[in-house]
Amino acid sequence: RLIPRARSKGASLVVISNRLPDAPASSAGESERARNVGGLVSGLGPALSARNGVWLGWSGGRHADAHDLAIDASSSPVRASFDFRPEWHARFYNGFANRSLWPIFHGFAGRARYDESEWNAYVEVNDVFARQASKLASQAGTVWAHDYHLLLVGAALRRLGHQGPIGLFVHIPFPPIDLFETIPWARELIEGMLAFDLVGFHTRRYASNFVRCAQELAIGAARTERGVRAAGREVRVGVFPLGIDATPFEAPDEASGDEMSELQAALRGRRLVLGVDRLDYSKGIVERLEAFGRMLELFPEWRGRVSMLQVAVPSRADVPEYAEQRKAIETLVGRINGLHGEAHWVPVRYVYRSYGRAQLAALYRAADVGFITPLRDGMNLVAKEYVAAQDPANPGALVLSRFAGAADELAGAVLTNPHDREGMARDLARALDMPLDERVQRHAPMIARVRASTPEVWASELLGALEAAR
Numbered sequence: 001r002l003i004p005r006a007r008s009k010g011a012s013l014v015v016i017s018n019r020l021p022d023a024p025a026s027s028a029g030e031s032e033r034a035r036n037v038g039g040l041v042s043g044l045g046p047a048l049s050a051r052n053g054v055w056l057g058w059s060g061g062r063h064a065d066a067h068d069l070a071i072d073a074s075s076s077p078v079r080a081s082f083d084f085r086p087e088w089h090a091r092f093y094n095g096f097a098n099r100s101l102w103p104i105f106h107g108f109a110g111r112a113r114y115d116e117s118e119w120n121a122y123v124e125v126n127d128v129f130a131r132q133a134s135k136l137a138s139q140a141g142t143v144w145a146h147d148y149h150l151l152l153v154g155a156a157l158r159r160l161g162h163q164g165p166i167g168l169f170v171h172i173p174f175p176p177i178d179l180f181e182t183i184p185w186a187r188e189l190i191e192g193m194l195a196f197d198l199v200g201f202h203t204r205r206y207a208s209n210f211v212r213c214a215q216e217l218a219i220g221a222a223r224t225e226r227g228v229r230a231a232g233r234e235v236r237v238g239v240f241p242l243g244i245d246a247t248p249f250e251a252p253d254e255a256s257g258d259e260m261s262e263l264q265a266a267l268r269g270r271r272l273v274l275g276v277d278r279l280d281y282s283k284g285i286v287e288r289l290e291a292f293g294r295m296l297e298l299f300p301e302w303r304g305r306v307s308m309l310q311v312a313v314p315s316r317a318d319v320p321e322y323a324e325q326r327k328a329i330e331t332l333v334g335r336i337n338g339l340h341g342e343a344h345w346v347p348v349r350y351v352y353r354s355y356g357r358a359q360l361a362a363l364y365r366a367a368d369v370g371f372i373t374p375l376r377d378g379m380n381l382v383a384k385e386y387v388a389a390q391d392p393a394n395p396g397a398l399v400l401s402r403f404a405g406a407a408d409e410l411a412g413a414v415l416t417n418p419h420d421r422e423g424m425a426r427d428l429a430r431a432l433d434m435p436l437d438e439r440v441q442r443h444a445p446m447i448a449r450v451r452a453s454t455p456e457v458w459a460s461e462l463l464g465a466l467e468a469a470r
């Protein structure tokens with residue numbers, strides 16, 4: 001049901017993300033969960049409904065001139081969306097956001113490329129988001145923007161005269177100054193970010209990288225106890241690690257019972273090592289597969305006794321680097337299976353698709369090792385989901401990259417360096433060999449942490465800090 005814009009004006013809370021979260025299961029269907037922002041919805045949903053709030057984002061559609069707001073008041077939370085012009089999709093989304101900011105923020109300086117027309121589109125689309133948000137928010141309303149697509153939306157909203165608190169949460173890493181300063185518009189970006197009242201990150205490292213970049217690059221900026229002071233005002237910088245809703249992963253449902261027994265039958269008593277990621281070079285899938293192959297060479301006793309399942313969710317497939325990455329993975333899976341496989345044993349199974357939550361939970365539960373080794377990752381919620389899905393009396397072991405934000409919280413994992421193939425192979429063998437008592441001991445503090453740090457807690461802490469900051 002679309003409602004006239006006038007009735008939606010004056011929201012006391014507007015959340016902005018580039019894409020809207022998936023529509024409720026009734027309209028989207030479990031199978032279309034490729035862009036799963038489930039955690040965000042469960043975190044922000046209650047705050048939005050309690051305050052008659054609106055979630056604003058790109059509709060996913062592209063249209064030459066129509067970018068009017070469509071408001072769906074029947075959904076909960078209320079969704080407001082608009083189409084992109086085709087060139088915004090190419091230059092803002094696939095361009096500056098995903099070929100410049102994404103690689104450099106994850107430390108892949110060699111993959112980042114810069115193009116002035118893409119930067120201009122980034123500035124323009126941030127202005128558009130700000131204009132749409134200001135149509136929805138009351139003058140003193142709170143606006144909370146998400147992620148690297150929207151670093152300039154706070155500054156644009158201020159130019160439009162918005163008076164209420166404006167916050168930003170960055171879901172990906174924030175790079176050290178040596179990398180950040182290589183962006184041709186580094187100063188414009190950091191000064192734009194200083195227009196927010198609060199900027200939040202997953203870890204202390206990212207927050208301190210941000211403060212350092214601000215100090216070095218923004219004119220007149222100085223660090224304060226709570227953040228950065230610049231242009232006569234203070235920006236609060238905070239650490240708010242995002243968690244998951246553990247309950248659906250902890251409680252296996254009926255449907256996943258069948259899935260489980262079929263998987264167990266296919267494994268025929270072999271151990272299972274599991275990787276689950278969006279298909280993205282930052283997730284270290286190639287490096288992980290190579291380490292698995294190396295493990296089979298270093299520890300031949302595991303040959304025929306273990307299989308690895310890699311689930312890759314299609315992502316950004318029209319960005320050339322992602323298409324190349326997909327090819328590299330497929331070639332490598334073939335090579336490892338050709339080299340190590342037997343007629344009766346397939347070392348690596350690879351699926352390129354998205355799964356519903358119940359199936360995902362069943363896969364996690366069936367896996368003896370969660371092998372989650374991004375080269376760099378803001379947080380990595382898959383690691384937390386894996387922990388939640390384990391049987392506390394007989395949990396699997398988690399091998400986790402030191403360079404995922406989640407490593408700060410999941411100290412019971414076997415922390416590994418995904419750039420070190422031999423080391424990763426040894427860490428994997430160690431996890432496969434880990435005795436029950438050690439697995440239980442490592443799992444207990446992790447599950448306690450995962451249960452306690454829900455998305456609701458995260459959202460209410462961040463909103464509290466944001467509104468206190470203004």
Ligand code: ADQ
Nearest residue numbers: 036171242276277311313353354355377378379380381382
């Ligand atoms: P992502 O890079 O997408 O998120 P992640 O945190 O792991 O990474 O979240 C992925 C989500 O997608 C998980 O909830 C997972 O269940 C789901 N998913 C993965 N594979 C799936 C499949 N085959 N089918 C269905 N769902 C699948 C970005 C940052 C992260 C940060 C999050 C949240 O890159 O570092 O943790 O935002 O802030």
